[in-house]
Amino acid sequence: MEMVSVDSANISEIGYDPDTNKLHVVFNNGALYHYSEVPQETYNELVDADSVGSYFHENVRFEYDYTRVE
Numbered sequence: 001m002e003m004v005s006v007d008s009a010n011i012s013e014i015g016y017d018p019d020t021n022k023l024h025v026v027f028n029n030g031a032l033y034h035y036s037e038v039p040q041e042t043y044n045e046l047v048d049a050d051s052v053g054s055y056f057h058e059n060v061r062f063e064y065d066y067t068r069v070e
Contacts, residue, residue, distance in 0.1 A: 003024065009028070011025060012027065016038070023043055034067050036067075
């Protein structure tokens with residue numbers, strides 16, 4: 001899976017696995033989170049958002065189950 005660097009105050013990289021519909025988010029502090037059952041369209045919109053952080057907070061953060069990967 002390819003991780004994409006993004007311009008954000010809180011997020012450094014995002015990636016998406018279409019086989020599992022899992023969104024991978026690496027925050028600037030190094031924390032990695034996996035968000036489950038995220039549609040491809042949501043990932044595409046996140047990548048293309050003018051503000052990745054704002055889009056993430058409004059459309060992903062509290063909308064999908066997640067786990068922190070240690």
